[in-house]
Amino acid sequence: MSQAIPVLVTGGAGYIGSHAVLALRDRGWLVSVIDDLSTGFRFAIPDGVPLYEGDIADADLLARIFAEQGMGAGSGAIMHFAGSIVVPESVENPLKYYHNNTAKSRALIEAAVQAGVPHFIFSSTAATYGIPASSPILEDSPKEPINPYGWSKLMTERMLADTAAAHPLSFCVLRYFNVAGSDPQARSGQSTAGATHLIKVAVEAALGKRDHVSVFGTDYATPDGTGVRDYIHVSDLATAHVLALEALLEQPGRSLTMNCGYGRGFSVLEVLDAVDRVTNRQIKRVLAPRRAGDPDALVSDPSRIRATLPWTPEHDDLETIVTHALAWERRLAEIRGPA
Numbered sequence: 633m634s635q636a637i638p639v640l641v642t643g644g645a646g647y648i649g650s651h652a653v654l655a656l657r658d659r660g661w662l663v664s665v666i667d668d669l670s671t672g673f674r675f676a677i678p679d680g681v682p683l684y685e686g687d688i689a690d691a692d693l694l695a696r697i698f699a700e701q702g703m704g705a706g707s708g709a710i711m712h713f714a715g716s717i718v719v720p721e722s723v724e725n726p727l728k729y730y731h732n733n734t735a736k737s738r739a740l741i742e743a744a745v746q747a748g749v750p751h752f753i754f755s756s757t758a759a760t761y762g763i764p765a766s767s768p769i770l771e772d773s774p775k776e777p778i779n780p781y782g783w784s785k786l787m788t789e790r791m792l793a794d795t796a797a798a799h800p801l802s803f804c805v806l807r808y809f810n811v812a813g814s815d816p817q818a819r820s821g822q823s824t825a826g827a828t829h830l831i832k833v834a835v836e837a838a839l840g841k842r843d844h845v846s847v848f849g850t851d852y853a854t855p856d857g858t859g860v861r862d863y864i865h866v867s868d869l870a871t872a873h874v875l876a877l878e879a880l881l882e883q884p885g886r887s888l889t890m891n892c893g894y895g896r897g898f899s900v901l902e903v904l905d906a907v908d909r910v911t912n913r914q915i916k917r918v919l920a921p922r923r924a925g926d927p928d929a930l931v932s933d934p935s936r937i938r939a940t941l942p943w944t945p946e947h948d949d950l951e952t953i954v955t956h957a958l959a960w961e962r963r964l965a966e967i968r969g970p971a
Contacts (some may be wrong), residue, residue: 638662643714645672650820655870689739699927704747711753721782731782752803760786768933804876809862809893813953814960821960838911846855858900860929862893865947875941893932
């Protein structure tokens with residue numbers, strides 16, 4: 633690690649953000665969190681990490697956080713995870729996504745520039761690519777989102793690039809593929825009620841919290857007709873964020889855009905088969921129509937991130953991802969107690 637600068641994690645009480653907080657803490661960084669707790673959970677914040685409950689677009693709150701955490705005037709970094717993430721909802725309610733993901737990100741970027749916070753790590757998405765013409769997907773592939781979620785993230789990427797060209801701000805855009813699993817020590821995991829992530833839904837069904845798993849679409853142009861995705865373990869993803877920040881510190885002034893995935897995909901049915909194997913039971917599957925805005929396949933080419941960062945994934949195995957997700961689901965029942 634170059635230096636232990638203060639890092640503000642937006643959305644740090646949420647799924648991916650809370651794992652980034654753990655990764656930062658494990659490596660000795662000074663961490664604070666801003667989260668409005670609309671979808672995040674107070675229990676996801678480790679003891680000793682300051683939590684500011686509020687809106688990332690609240691300029692006065694951000695100024696206070698920066699002052700209290702020693703950020704600004706050329707010091708500190710923001711890891712930005714806060715936002716809305718459900719693709720079908722973005723199709724139904726696009727203005728919510730342009731407000732939460734784009735307008736509020738603009739306010740956050742402006743606050744960073746005004747305070748002089750020099751580094752910004754942005755949680756982006758493979759949805760910026762839309763339906764790719766070829767697979768695996770390179771960072772330079774055309775960006776043609778097919779849903780407002782993807783557009784809302786791509787707009788923020790553009791804002792960061794333009795802002796970095798005009799101000800002393802370096803940034804890293806990390807485009808996630810499908811994030812799954814949980815902290816191997818069961819310190820955090822996917823906790824959202826009614827989540828739409830396939831592996832989360834499947835382990836809930838395996839534990840009797842759902843009576844079935846819907847398979848949305850069986851007529852995709854894939855080997856078994858169901859959608860194919862590149863699943864990345866959330867802890868490997870969190871580590872990538874910390875390494876990206878270290879890379880920005882090591883070479884001031886440079887900015888990066890990188891895919892975050894393993895470079896191979898699994899279909900919906902293959903994922904459900906893996907859950908069946910890990911749990912030794914058969915999940916009920918219900919075939920359903922396609923969801924709006926879902927492409928056939930999204931698989932990354934992770935060559936750039938592997939060449940740029942000293943990133944060696946530790947959990948690149950579908951059954952390991954499922955096993956960790958299952959362990960967290962059981963831990964979550966303990967945290968919440970009887971229904």
